[in-house]
Amino acid sequence: MSEQLTKYAFIDRDGTLIHEPTLKETKPGDVPYQIDSLGKLKILPGVINGLQKLVAAGYRLVMISNQDGLGAEIFPRPSFDSPQNKLLEICEDSGIIFEMILICTHLPVDDCNCRKPKTGLVDNLPMMENIDRVNSVVIGNSHTDKKFAEKLGLKFVEIKTNTTFKVIL
Numbered sequence: 075m076s077e078q079l080t081k082y083a084f085i086d087r088d089g090t091l092i093h094e095p096t097l098k099e100t101k102p103g104d105v106p107y108q109i110d111s112l113g114k115l116k117i118l119p120g121v122i123n124g125l126q127k128l129v130a131a132g133y134r135l136v137m138i139s140n141q142d143g144l145g146a147e148i149f150p151r152p153s154f155d156s157p158q159n160k161l162l163e164i165c166e167d168s169g170i171i172f173e174m175i176l177i178c179t180h181l182p183v184d185d186c187n188c189r190k191p192k193t194g195l196v197d198n199l200p201m202m203e204n205i206d207r208v209n210s211v212v213i214g215n216s217h218t219d220k221k222f223a224e225k226l227g228l229k230f231v232e233i234k235t236n237t238t239f240k241v242i243l
């Protein structure tokens with residue numbers, strides 16, 4: 075008896091789905107790259123349509139993101155939640171549901187096993203046993219995402235940072 079395999083799309087958030095503030099855009103007192111207020115939420119062009127296409131093509135969606143120091147003083151949880159919840163709400167209104175949201179909250183110096191490109195966030199998930207490894211994808215804008223895909227043996231789809239979200243499968 076063969077098990078039904080499931081296609082997953084592991085999708086990075088910052089710079090891929092939403093605009094990641096550049097160093098130039100960082101104001102004094104702000105933490106570079108951190109999306110920590112509703113005002114910093116800018117969904118990139120093509121995101122809603124692109125995600126809808128993935129869903130229509132049978133992909134289950136997993137958001138996977140490194141959020142340095144989330145929950146610590148430099149990045150209080152409510153500052154993260156407000157733009158994140160809004161993003162999820164907008165997605166949901168368009169029929170897009172993320173089955174899982176996986177976040178590494180560590181700093182590079184913590185040397186955890188879950189910060190991309192490390193695979194600790196997914197290694198022990200039960201769903202990994204039934205994943206369609208041929209058709210599943212990692213979608214992201216950084217070299218880190220690419221390496222993450224390589225480690226999992228999955229196809230990588232690159233989105234150029236802060237540009238149009240476009241996935242050709």
Ligand SMILES: [Zn+2]
Pocket residue numbers: 178179180186187188189
């Ligand atoms: Zn971690």
